[in-house]
Amino acid sequence: MVAIQVLFNIALATVAYGAAIPNDISKRADDGQGFVALDFDVLRKPLNLTKALLHEKRNSISLSLINxxxxxxxxxxxxxxKQQQTVIIDTGSSDFWVVDSNAQCEDDVDCKSSGTFNPSSSSSYKSLGSEFAIQYGDGSTSEGTWGKDTVTINGVSITGQQLADVTQTSVEQGILGIGYASNEAVTDQYGNPTIQNYDNVPVTLKKQGKINTNAYSLYLNSPTAESGTIIFGGVDNAKYSGKLISEQVTQSNQLTISLASINVKGSSYSFGQDVLLDSGTTLTFFPSDFAAELANQVGAELRQVGEGKTLYFIDCNTDTSGSTTFSFGNGASISVPNSEYVYPNGDGTCIWGIQASRDTILGDNFLRHAYLLYNLDANTISIAQVKYTSSSSISAV
Structure with a gap:
């Protein structure tokens, strides 16, 4: 999830439950190798045109995830x-917060359905007495109190981890932000500092010797796959073709790199701006002028879908042969099949997979076709064309 960035929450109208990652990977725990693999199942919600999400912003521990x-x-x-919580893993934010057992859920949101936390029942919990508050771009908010406690991920525990115990929220479930510590929510709703920047979960994993490097690699698998993998502190060298090319992160608090150009249906468009690589976003988003150029090339049309909201639609029978190529500043290049840009809406219309926004985000329809290694220590994101395979060859970063 990205904090304070505009995106539409659009997902395919299919539901898939996952086959497990091969046993030799999914059962690995912290054994001194410096990484832990973390597998997940894929769950796709029905496409929803009316829901707009704005996110401000998001080695190897194995556990199950749900997309x-x-x-x-x-x-x-x-x-x-060990009170169990189900939380969103988010590359676009940086704070870990859970829903208190007595929390007030706002806006008809069932915030307690994915597990709650009772701090009084944990002998290791310590309240810091400082206010926690975060607001996302769609206006959703969470408020509570900062504290510290033991956090256990697939049997691997870190102690004294700072987290927020949320007592009021309009978000459906807790969030585990794994971005830069510099992007932490350390101010109140008015921008006044409430606490100093701290070691978030990835930093603590490194400092307590569970991973060697504050880094993680992401493999979303194929568009129809039921499972994928994220590896904290490691990289799976069997999951990509060619070489991983390191691109420099271009912002101090967000995981952005420079996108040089895009080639769409034989035409090349120079871009030369930062793009956020965010696993918390389904589609791809560009500033309105650039999105309009690309839309004109493919025949996508802008239509009103609600008061003050517009989306690009495309002919469901459009030719989806070929690929769109994304070229980055240091030479990395990723090809994405054009079939990724036609999303059936269930009423005979189709959404275009690239939309307009104030910000530039490459979401899941791009990330599925890239293997990415986010290295927050080196301030790089390394990219290669993905290879869909059950084979694995993991090494520590």
Missing amino acids: EGPSYAAKVSVGSN
């Missing part, structure tokens, strides 16, 4: 008594 449309939800536990 929540543009997000991945993992089971972790908090406290001395």
